Amino acid sequence: MMKETSISLPPLDYMLAFEATAEAESFVAASKSLNISETAISRKVRLLELHYGVPFFLRGHRSISITPQGAVFLARIKPALDMLRDASRKTIADHRDRPVTLAATNSVAALWLMPRLQKFNQHNKHLKIMLVSSDDDNECLSDNVDLAILRGDGIWPGYDAQMLFGETVFPVCSPEYLEANPTVADPARIHTLDLIEVSSSHREWMNWRTWLESAGFAVKDLHQGSLFNTYPLSVQAAVEGLGIALGWGHLVDPLLQRQKLVRPLGSAKVRTDHGYYLLKSERKKGFDECRVVEELLLGFSAERTRYG
Numbered sequence: 370m371m372k373e374t375s376i377s378l379p380p381l382d383y384m385l386a387f388e389a390t391a392e393a394e395s396f397v398a399a400s401k402s403l404n405i406s407e408t409a410i411s412r413k414v415r416l417l418e419l420h421y422g423v424p425f426f427l428r429g430h431r432s433i434s435i436t437p438q439g440a441v442f443l444a445r446i447k448p449a450l451d452m453l454r455d456a457s458r459k460t461i462a463d464h465r466d467r468p469v470t471l472a473a474t475n476s477v478a479a480l481w482l483m484p485r486l487q488k489f490n491q492h493n494k495h496l497k498i499m500l501v502s503s504d505d506d507n508e509c510l511s512d513n514v515d516l517a518i519l520r521g522d523g524i525w526p527g528y529d530a531q532m533l534f535g536e537t538v539f540p541v542c543s544p545e546y547l548e549a550n551p552t553v554a555d556p557a558r559i560h561t562l563d564l565i566e567v568s569s570s571h572r573e574w575m576n577w578r579t580w581l582e583s584a585g586f587a588v589k590d591l592h593q594g595s596l597f598n599t600y601p602l603s604v605q606a607a608v609e610g611l612g613i614a615l616g617w618g619h620l621v622d623p624l625l626q627r628q629k630l631v632r633p634l635g636s637a638k639v640r641t642d643h644g645y646y647l648l649k650s651e652r653k654k655g656f657d658e659c660r661v662v663e664e665l666l667l668g669f670s671a672e673r674t675r676y677g
Contacts, residue, residue, distance in 0.1 A: 379416070379417055379420045379421075382413060383413045383414070383416055383417040384417070384446055384450060385403065385450070386403065386409075386413035386414050386417070387414050387417050387425060387439075387442075387443070387446075388443065388446065388450060389402045389403050390410060390414055390426070390433070391425070391426075391435050391439060391440075391443045392443075394432075394433060394434060394435060395432075395433065396410050396433065414426065421442075423438045423439075423442070424436055424438065424439075425438060425439030425442060426439055467656055467658050467659075468497040468498065468499050468658070469496065469498050469499065469515050469516065469658050469659050469662045470498075470499040470501060470513055470514050470515045470516075471498050471499065471500055471501070471514075471515065471516045471517070471518075471662060472500075472501040472502075472503065472508070472509035472510075472511075472514045472516070472517040472518070473500070473501070473502060473509065473517065473518040473519075474503070474504050474509070474518065474519060474520060475502050475503065475504050475599045475600065475601055476599070476600040476601055476617065476620055477518045477620070477645060478500060478502035479601040480600075480601055480620040480621065480623075481518075481619060481620055481645075482500065482518075484623045485669055486498075486500075489665055493661065493665070496658055496661060496662065497658075498662060501514065504569075504599070506519060510525075510528070510648070510650075515649070515653070515659045516647060516648065516649055516659065516663060516666070517647075517648045517649075518533065518645055518646070518647055518648070518666075519645070519646060519648060520536070520643055520644070520645050520646075521643060521644075521646060522642065522643055522644075523644065523646055525646075525648055527650060528648045528649065528650055529648070529650075529651055530646040530647070531646060531647045532644050532646050532647075532670075533644070533645050533646060533666065533667075533669075533670040533673075534618070534644060534645055534670060534673050535618075535640065535641075535643075535644040535645075536617065536618075536640070536641040536643045536644050536645070537618035537619075537638050537639070537640050537641075537676040538575050538580060538615050538616065538617055538618070538638065538639045538640075538641070539615070539616055539618070539632055539634065539637060539638040539639070540553075540559065540580075540613050540614070540615060540616065540632065540634050540637070541604075541607055541613070541614055541615070541616035541621055541624075541630040541631065541632060541633075542607055542610075542612065542613040542614070542630065542631065542633055543607060543608055543609070543610045543629065543630060544628060544631050545610050546563075546607075546610045546611075546612065546613070547633050549610075550562055553613060553633040554633045554634065554635075556584075556586045556634060556637065557586070559581075559586075559613065559633075559634070560577075560581065560588070560589050560590070560591050560592065561592055562592060562612065562613060563592065563594025563595070563611065563612030563613065564577045564593055564594055564612060564613055565595045565597070565603045565606050565607055565611060565612045565613060565614040565615075566593055566595070566596050566603070567596075567597055567599070567603045567615075568596055568597070568598050569600075575615060575639070575641070577591055577593075577615065578591060580615055580639055583639040584637055584638075594611060594612035594613075595612060600617075600620075603615075604616070604620075604621060604624070604630075607630060608624060608629050613633065616630065616632070618638070618674065618676045619645075619673055619674065619676075638676065640676070647663065647666055647667070647670075
């Protein structure tokens with residue numbers, strides 16, 4: 370009896386080739402659907418017909434049509450094939466969660482995401498995030514990236530953009546540096562002190578000269594204390610007491626809260642029309658794990674300090 374049962378079942382790939390052909394009524398369309406050659410599709414369907422001794426399709430010169438026997442056979446096997454697909458999807462989901470590739474600028478990855486990943490991991494142990502840190506926008510928006518966080522005006526053709534936080538910039542330094550250099554609290558003298566700058570390929574990135582001009586302070590010859598090629602390094606230099614850096618609100622908030630940094634000019638700030646946005650491609654189909662990470666990031670955004 371067991372032997373008879375095994376003989377009566379044809380290979381599964383014959384069934385799948387038949388299903389795809391029957392639904393499209395085309396070997397060409399079926400080959401594209403299953404990503405195998407038209408010849409292979411035609412052969413598998415023919416072997417299935419030979420297995421049962423029943424013609425499932427009428428073949429014309431450049432067309433095919435399903436026979437009544439083929440239509441009945443499709444109706445009988447379709448629920449079983451759908452059940453197999455569903456069981457396969459559930460098995461994969463149970464044993465191998467799909468990782469989410471999240472790309473962000475170096476500053477956001479190091480200063481905004483990293484302090485929050487522990488909280489994320491505590492509540493989402495089954496999710497895996499592949500974090501890509503880069504100041505190259507093209508790398509952050511490559512095809513293998515599911516979500517990206519970039520600075521801009523909110524307009525990225527082909528992408529859905531949701532603002533995470535705006536751009537508010539103000540001077541920061543360590544409490545020890547402020548104590549040793551009390552004139553840092555005087556806007557008229559700040560240009561004479563150790564100003565920490567960042568060398569950026571982004572022309573719109575604010576530096577000390579543009580910040581002072583935007584804040585309405587007279588710009589004189591600036592004394593540059595240190596120059597770094599990434600923003601996180603400039604922030605760390607300020608924490609270590611090397612001078613005064615420009616602090617981006619939200620990025621330096623954790624350091625301000627822990628009093629690793631202070632704002633020597635008090636409420637003085639410059640607000641731009643740019644911000645940091647969560648991007649996802651309109652061309653890519655979303656998946657459950659990606660949606661969970663998206664909602665989590667938007668939740669972090671909702672909890673942010675409001676600079677106005």
